[in-house]
Amino acid sequence: MKYPITLTLLATASLLGGCASGGAVDAPDLIPGELAAGRYVAEDENQVWVFWPNGVFERALARSADKPPVIDWGQWWPVPGDQTLVARGGGAAPEMLRIVSGKTLALPVAGTAAPVELEWEDAPAPLQQDRSMALCFMTMADAPLAYDPRTMRNWPVAMEQAYPQLETIYAQSERQPPQRVAVSVDGHWVQREAPDAGGEQLFLRVSQVNGVMDADSLRCPALDLQGQDWVLRQLDRQPVQTEGDHDPVHIIFGEDRRAYGLAGCNRFSGPFERRRDALSLGPLATTRMMCPQRQETEQAFLDALGRTERFAIEGRRLFLMSGNGQVLAVLRASE
Missing domain, CATH: 2.40.50.540 (NlpE, C-terminal domain)
Structure with missing residues (x-):
């Protein structure tokens, strides 16, 4: 029995987080890295990738004619300043794909000289396989x-x-x-x-x-965004330590839809909007104290807040992310 890789064909998609996708076949939307959102298929049709502009991907890999395709899914994000994107799914290591053009991707394959080329075929549509x-x-x-x-x-x-x-x-x-x-x-x-x-x-x-299953092993969210004192633990993939007697960098999302906290030296406050897992902050007002030793961290944290478009909570950790899933900052709820 042959197991075809099937897709539901849809013209448009408006995704969680408010990002639009899809469009006419001859004019696909572009997502970061100059990649067209949509379905990409290998020449032998053994691989189908679907890239959504909200940073989610799906992949179907056909193993043989008598076995169902292997389905993988997860997050993708572009490598800044490079024509490469990272797709992290269920494997031990992420996949690295090179953007050949807005409609062509090259996927290196271990043990072979030539990469698999994936060509854009249509607007995004979910893979139907369970x-x-x-x-x-x-x-x-x-x-x-x-x-x-x-x-x-x-x-x-x-x-x-x-x-x-x-x-x-x-x-x-x-x-x-x-x-x-x-x-x-x-x-x-x-x-x-x-x-x-x-x-x-x-x-x-x-x-x-x-x-x-065990909720702790799966790191299920245990807290709500609002009402917690979130302390900064990681910024731009680098750990953040609290120096000496300084108060830690932190943020609180109030029930009044206002965020406030300490960016390093200066305190800040301002409105925020939340819809499902979409999140935006600002404009933020700050005090104007000078603290050279914490200035770099402070500016980087305020920049991350300004770039935040969505969030996720795992256990007691809060992830602030860009619209396509790039993690900007990691915070932890104080005890």
Whole structure:
């Protein structure tokens, strides 16, 4: 039996985080690194990659005619100043793809001289094949969400197929939002109209629930964004230490939709907007003290806040990210 790599063909996609994708076949949207959002296919059709402009990718790799394709998914981001993008999915090491042009990618293959070339074919569309997924599930006010650690996103869950099982498991756990239940499921993404009339977006469709997992091992979100004192631990992939008697760099997202904190030397405050996992801050007002020893950290942190477009929480850690998933800063809730 032959297992074809199938896709749902859709013309447009408006994704979580408010990024538009898709478009006419002869004029695809470009995402960072001058890459066209959409589906990329190898000449032998054994590989299909789908790149979404919100930093999520899916890949189907055909193993043989009598076996189903291997499905991988996760985050992608461009390498600054280079025509390369990184795709980190379920493998031990990330894939490094070279952008040959806006519609061509080259994927190096170990043990071969020539890379696999992937050509753009169409606008983004979800891969239809189910895959085993480890998720952190919760529901409140008929708004079920599943946090996927691979993509670091909260996905709305389609209320069909195995959804009643998920709802029952969450009710029996006696947890309350933002607490999550870690579950192993089979499922995939589908394109649906957003319930708030915000255009089409990706939903997670769960076809089968395989069991309950340990929430701590999956690093399920344990806290809400607001009301916590988030202390800076990492900035631009570098650890941040608190020097001597200085107060740590931190931020608090208040219930009044205002953020305030310490950037290093100066205190700051200003409004923020949050919608699902989309997050924007500013304009931020700061005090004007001079502290040369902390100036570099302070400016880098304020820059990261200005570039933040979305967030994710794993356990007690907060990740501030750009729209395509690049981690700008990592903070931890104070005890």
